[in-house]
Amino acid sequence: MTRPSVRMLLSLAVVPAALLASGCGTTGVEVASNDPTYEGAKIFQERCGGCHTFDFAGTEGSATKVNSREYKDGPNFNQRKEQYEDVLYAIRNGGFSSGPMPQNIVTGREAELVACFVASYSGREAPRTPSPGNAPVSGSGSDDCKQQLASR
Numbered sequence: 001m002t003r004p005s006v007r008m009l010l011s012l013a014v015v016p017a018a019l020l021a022s023g024c025g026t027t028g029v030e031v032a033s034n035d036p037t038y039e040g041a042k043i044f045q046e047r048c049g050g051c052h053t054f055d056f057a058g059t060e061g062s063a064t065k066v067n068s069r070e071y072k073d074g075p076n077f078n079q080r081k082e083q084y085e086d087v088l089y090a091i092r093n094g095g096f097s098s099g100p101m102p103q104n105i106v107t108g109r110e111a112e113l114v115a116c117f118v119a120s121y122s123g124r125e126a127p128r129t130p131s132p133g134n135a136p137v138s139g140s141g142s143d144d145c146k147q148q149l150a151s152r
Contacts, residue, residue: 027055027058028045028058029041029042029045029056029057029058030055030056030057030058031056031117031121036116036146036149036150037113037116037117037120037121037146037149039113040110040112040113040114040115040116040117040118041056041057041117041121043106043110043113043114043117044057044059044114044117044118045057045058045059047105047106047114048061048074048105048114049061051073051074051100051101052074052075052076052077053076053077053078054076054077054078054118054121054122055078055124056117056121056124057117061073061074062074062075062076074095074099074101077118077121077122077123078122078123078124078125079123079125079126079127080122080123080126081122081123081126082118082119082122082123083119084115084116084119084145085115086119087114087115087118087119088111088112088115091104091105091106091111091114091115092104092111112145112149113149115145116145116146116148116149119145120145120146
């Protein structure tokens with residue numbers, strides 16, 4: 001074989017391997033497609049996943065170690081429980097602090113879908129504080145958003 005032919009064969013083998021390797025470790029949305037929050041999970045993955053880690057959306061945007069934290073890193077929703085109204089507030093106002101989250105990153109029904117998704121699945125890995133009766137970790141307010149979304 002001539003030298004150009006060897007290079008061509010080598011590149012044909014390397015390119016598919018590189019493409020395959022680039023997909024390793026990625027996951028998609030882990031919410032059933034018939035779940036009322038599925039669309040919210042897809043929107044979260046597209047619009048919020050760059051800054052927030054959330055296994056149910058298949059995203060890794062938050063720092064996992066304090067030393068690797070960046071200004072753009074938002075909360076890790078695997079470890080932080082949020083409530084529907086709190087998430088809507090954060091979406092509308094650009095978070096709770098002066099961080100880089102843009103106001104109204106999603107609006108209207110999309111904001112409601114994302115808020116319900118986060119409220120329904122966040123905090124699954126949240127540390128439990130010892131307390132009488134082992135009350136679940138929660139933010140403020142109540143969450144009946146799935147019923148509201150399903151009825152629309």
